[in-house]
Amino acid sequence: MALSAEESGRLAGLLAEHTDQVVQRWTELVATSLRGRLSQAELRRQVMELHASMITAGESGLTDLDAEAAAELRAVLAELSQGRARQGFSATETAASVFTLKDVLLELLEIRQGDGALRDFVAFSSFVDQMGLFTFETYVRARESLIADQAEQLLELSTPVVKLWEGVVAVPLVGTLDSARAQVVMERLLQTLVDTGSPYAIIDITGVPAVDTQVAQHILKTVVAARLMGADCIISGIRPQIAQTIVALGIEFGDIATKASLADALRHVLRLTGLETPRRQSRREL
Numbered sequence: 367m368a369l370s371a372e373e374s375g376r377l378a379g380l381l382a383e384h385t386d387q388v389v390q391r392w393t394e395l396v397a398t399s400l401r402g403r404l405s406q407a408e409l410r411r412q413v414m415e416l417h418a419s420m421i422t423a424g425e426s427g428l429t430d431l432d433a434e435a436a437a438e439l440r441a442v443l444a445e446l447s448q449g450r451a452r453q454g455f456s457a458t459e460t461a462a463s464v465f466t467l468k469d470v471l472l473e474l475l476e477i478r479q480g481d482g483a484l485r486d487f488v489a490f491s492s493f494v495d496q497m498g499l500f501t502f503e504t505y506v507r508a509r510e511s512l513i514a515d516q517a518e519q520l521l522e523l524s525t526p527v528v529k530l531w532e533g534v535v536a537v538p539l540v541g542t543l544d545s546a547r548a549q550v551v552m553e554r555l556l557q558t559l560v561d562t563g564s565p566y567a568i569i570d571i572t573g574v575p576a577v578d579t580q581v582a583q584h585i586l587k588t589v590v591a592a593r594l595m596g597a598d599c600i601i602s603g604i605r606p607q608i609a610q611t612i613v614a615l616g617i618e619f620g621d622i623a624t625k626a627s628l629a630d631a632l633r634h635v636l637r638l639t640g641l642e643t644p645r646r647q648s649r650r651e652l
Contacts, residue, residue, distance in 0.1 A: 378424025
């Protein structure tokens with residue numbers, strides 16, 4: 367429900383007339399809902415900004431939160447929501463910082479008598495509900511954006527491309543390989559091949575719990591892409607269980623070299639480059 371011009375003016379007048387009382391009481395109620403997780407000074411600053419923007423909007427003839435007169439108020443609410451999302455507060459805690467204004471307004475209007483005070487409280491409460499819903503929706507969008515950014519960062523961290531030797535790079539895969547992660551693996555591997563000019567790449571799947579048709583296809587696509595860049599790929603980490611699964615699924619790696627361990631793959635590459643180091647003699651041979 368939208369505010370009328372008269373109701374908007376009365377709301378602004380009420381907030382302006384009792385500024386100290388409103389700010390103090392509002393801050394106390396919000397502090398209780400946040401259980402001390404935000405400093406009193408910071409909390410009071412946020413409440414004062416909300417209070418001032420509501421007065422400005424009301425004096426400008428505010429009728430609805432979507433109105434042009436509420437632009438500053440929406441900006442303050444958005445800043446509050448985004449800040450709380452980054453600080454790890456819940457959506458309920460964030461929205462409660464707005465909804466507690468209802469208790470403050472009720473305490474102020476209880477002094478008045480008659481139907482006029484009741485109608486004002488209903489109208490004011492409806493507008494506070496709009497503010498709370500706007501805060502909640504903005505918080506959710508900010509939180510989703512934050513989670514997406516963190517997921518992207520974790521995805522990049524979980525797919526490192528390391529240089530093992532001059533001309534040899536490796537991609538140690540850990541966990542499930544889905545389409546999004548496979549794309550990141552391919553992009554980072556190709557970029558590293560370009561940056562280092564390495565002719566060999568080792569894709570280690572020791573940390574991949576299971577290999578199915580989809581995972582195998584992702585690996586094969588990465589190998590083909592690397593070959594187009596002029597690099598040969600060796601797949602390492604083929605454990606007995608994975609080997610059995612690959613055979614059972616009828617997956618063909620063709621002429622792609624496969625090794626049981628990363629050490630075997632590296633030894634194979636060094637042999638291809640003529641840099642193979644002699645194996646350490648056992649004590650029995652000495």
